[in-house]
Amino acid sequence: MREKILEITNATMQFGGLIAVNNLTMHVSYQEIVALIGPNGAGKTTAFNMMTGVYKPTSGFVVLNKENITGMRPDMIAQRGMARTFQNIRLFKALSVLDNVIIAQHLRLKSTWPGAVLRLPRYRAEERLMHERAEDLLRYMGLWDVRHEVSASLPYGMQRKLEIARALATQPTMLLLDEPAAGMNPAESDELTGLIRGIRDHFELTVLLIEHHMDVVMDISDRIYVLDYGNLIATGTPEEIQSNDDVIRAYLGVDEDEA
Amino acid sequence: MKQKQYAEGALPRTRQRKITSTLLTVALLAALAAALYALDTNASSLVLRIVRLCAINVVLALAMNLINGFTGIFSLGQAGFMAIGAYATALLTIPAAKKAMIFMITPLAPPLDQLTLPFGTTLLIGGLLAAGAAFLVGVPCLRLRGDYLAIATLGFSEIIRVLITNAQGLTNGAQGLKNIPPNATVWWCYGTALVVVIFMALFTTSSYGRALKAIREDEIAAESMGVSLFRHKMLAFMLSAFLAGMGGGLLAAFNGTIGQDMFRVMQTYNVLMIVVMGGMGSISGSVFAAFVVTIGQEWLRVLDGPMTIGPFHTDGISGLRMVVFSMLLLVIIIFFRNGLLGTKEVTWASIGRRLSAMAGHKRKEAAS
Ligand SMILES: Nc1ncnc2c1ncn2[C@@H]1O[C@H](COP(=O)(O)OP(=O)(O)OP(=O)(O)O)[C@@H](O)[C@H]1O
Numbered sequence: 216m217r218e219k220i221l222e223i224t225n226a227t228m229q230f231g232g233l234i235a236v237n238n239l240t241m242h243v244s245y246q247e248i249v250a251l252i253g254p255n256g257a258g259k260t261t262a263f264n265m266m267t268g269v270y271k272p273t274s275g276f277v278v279l280n281k282e283n284i285t286g287m288r289p290d291m292i293a294q295r296g297m298a299r300t301f302q303n304i305r306l307f308k309a310l311s312v313l314d315n316v317i318i319a320q321h322l323r324l325k326s327t328w329p330g331a332v333l334r335l336p337r338y339r340a341e342e343r344l345m346h347e348r349a350e351d352l353l354r355y356m357g358l359w360d361v362r363h364e365v366s367a368s369l370p371y372g373m374q375r376k377l378e379i380a381r382a383l384a385t386q387p388t389m390l391l392l393d394e395p396a397a398g399m400n401p402a403e404s405d406e407l408t409g410l411i412r413g414i415r416d417h418f419e420l421t422v423l424l425i426e427h428h429m430d431v432v433m434d435i436s437d438r439i440y441v442l443d444y445g446n447l448i449a450t451g452t453p454e455e456i457q458s459n460d461d462v463i464r465a466y467l468g469v470d471e472d473e474a
Numbered sequence: 475m476k477q478k479q480y481a482e483g484a485l486p487r488t489r490q491r492k493i494t495s496t497l498l499t500v501a502l503l504a505a506l507a508a509a510l511y512a513l514d515t516n517a518s519s520l521v522l523r524i525v526r527l528c529a530i531n532v533v534l535a536l537a538m539n540l541i542n543g544f545t546g547i548f549s550l551g552q553a554g555f556m557a558i559g560a561y562a563t564a565l566l567t568i569p570a571a572k573k574a575m576i577f578m579i580t581p582l583a584p585p586l587d588q589l590t591l592p593f594g595t596t597l598l599i600g601g602l603l604a605a606g607a608a609f610l611v612g613v614p615c616l617r618l619r620g621d622y623l624a625i626a627t628l629g630f631s632e633i634i635r636v637l638i639t640n641a642q643g644l645t646n647g648a649q650g651l652k653n654i655p656p657n658a659t660v661w662w663c664y665g666t667a668l669v670v671v672i673f674m675a676l677f678t679t680s681s682y683g684r685a686l687k688a689i690r691e692d693e694i695a696a697e698s699m700g701v702s703l704f705r706h707k708m709l710a711f712m713l714s715a716f717l718a719g720m721g722g723g724l725l726a727a728f729n730g731t732i733g734q735d736m737f738r739v740m741q742t743y744n745v746l747m748i749v750v751m752g753g754m755g756s757i758s759g760s761v762f763a764a765f766v767v768t769i770g771q772e773w774l775r776v777l778d779g780p781m782t783i784g785p786f787h788t789d790g791i792s793g794l795r796m797v798v799f800s801m802l803l804l805v806i807i808i809f810f811r812n813g814l815l816g817t818k819e820v821t822w823a824s825i826g827r828r829l830s831a832m833a834g835h836k837r838k839e840a841a842s
């Protein structure tokens with residue numbers, strides 16, 4: 216069996232009286248593409264926030280590349296190879312497309328700030344490399360032509376792509392995508408499916424994504440986890456999930472007494 | 475046709491352009507040096523005061539812009555950092571004999587009573603002490619958000635004033651310090667300002683400067699991309715305090731006397747006005763606004779004097795010009811929220827674009 220890159224064990228997230236994620240256990244193995252699905256408010260984004268350090272789990276563990284990262288700050292987790300995109304796009308709005316991608320490489324910078332101010336040879340070499348890598352990424356993601364534009368001025372679909380490019384710029388081993396196809400038209404989301412697969416192969420990544428577009432999910436996923444009201448109600452291959460009664464019930468929103 | 479929207483500093487630069495802009499910069503600096511030399515030898519002492527104050531305000535405005543404009547942290551502690559730098563420079567430059575005369579109530583603590591150092595060194599020491607204070611203040615305060623941080627830093631600034639008033643044996647308390655040697659010549663003021671401008675330009679365009687802008691744009695995203703919020707905010711806060719300390723040192727030498735009442739919150743607002751007017755996050759904006767505001771405030775001084783407007787006569791309302799200036803600040807904040815330049819910079823390339831656009835416009839007009 217392939218090694219587990221990301222492993223969540225009995226993770227619970229409680230906000231006051233609300234249990235947003237309840238005792239979640241799941242894993243993603245090397246170079247897998249796994250989907251986390253569920254109705255609105257099921258706790259998917261909260262699960263991402265626990266994995267990336269935005270929230271500290273009330274209880275349970277998160278392990279990345281065999282290291283316990285539970286309770287670490289988001290920047291420390293990013294350093295260790297986890298990158299993410301945001302459901303409600305969070306680009307560096309006033310900055311150019313290129314700058315968005317260059318900034319995301321700052322965490323790999325070795326030069327100190329005095330070295331950067333003095334533009335020492337080592338810093339200049341690092342800066343050049345950051346530029347080249349950013350340009351490669353923008354070409355790869357089809358954002359080359361808009362690289363000098365203010366990121367907030369891009370159309371929605373391109374902003375989503377830029378979010379992915381920015382996440383890739385941190386040189387992750389584990390990529391978390393929160394609804395990458397949200398707001399995209401069928402053609403765009405179709406293209407996205409191929410793009411995510413391509414990214415996985417090209418950058419040798421492991422991918423966990425949240426997605427509402429079922430055609431995307433069923434097409435792209437090796438395995439699927441289904442959350443409902445914070446509880447894991449099913450897990451399996453796309454075929455298994457499609458024919459799972461609990462999942463159908465959760466999605467159709469049928470009440471017990473009605474059924 | 476609608477022009478494409480370009481982000482700051484995004485246009486590609488060819489080698490040719492680089493050489494041109496370097497030459498233009500050298501020419502501008504030479505012209506500036508010549509103008510300063512002419513002023514230094516010919517201008518009245520009043521004019522020279524204003525000329526020097528402009529440069530000091532450039533330093534102070536850039537110091538504040540680094541934290542408030544580039545990093546997006548609303549700090550109101552600048553007067554405190556300036557006070558530290560001002561007292562450091564004063565105490566380390568006043569000759570020993572004069573110190574004995576100034577400190578009449580409680581003598582100045584040794585070894586400061588005998589110690590005098592070169593002006594440049596004292597500016598650096600003042601900056602370093604201010605940066606040290608920023609570290610101590612930053613540890614608890616930089617974890618706060620928005621308004622809370624503004625209030626906490628404001629509180630720090632007031633605490634510094636109280637300490638100054640009470641540390642009689644170090645600061646001469648409420649009597650303040652006088653006989654500070656007039657080291658803040660045109661050359662010191664403009665030399666410091668130039669170094670600070672260059673430093674800011676290099677720092678804000680470096681990877682660290684970009685990280686600060688990322689924090690300003692979206693803290694959560696920046697942190698998720700691996701930018702340590704605390705370390706980077708602390709860096710910006712300490713560097714800003716260092717520059718403010720140097721500016722305070724210049725101001726002490728410029729004034730000749732200092733006291734705790736010089737470093738009230740009003741001092742911070744004064745600099746804030748420059749930063750807001752020039753554009754939060756614009757170096758050239760701050761430089762430009764420092765001149766406009768400094769000269770403007772001198773010019774509006776007539777408002778404080780006796781006036782006769784129609785049937786009304788006043789013997790002078792002191793502080794009226796500050797009222798007018800505060801109103802100007804309000805207008806800027808309400809109608810031009812991004813100041814003169816926003817986060818943009820005036821560069822040779824941008825001037826060139828503007829000029830060629832104007833030329834193109836003229837040509838079109840002629841054709842139609
Ligand atoms: N910081 C918070 N404080 C309090 N409650 C929260 C917080 N974050 C999330 N919640 C609650 O937790 C529950 C799960 O929210 P979450 O955003 O994880 O859902 P989701 O599965 O991502 O939904 P969607 O498909 O709409 O994005 C919701 O009821 C939400 O209101």
Ligand SMILES: [Mg+2]
Pocket residue numbers: 259260261302
């Ligand atoms: Mg969500």
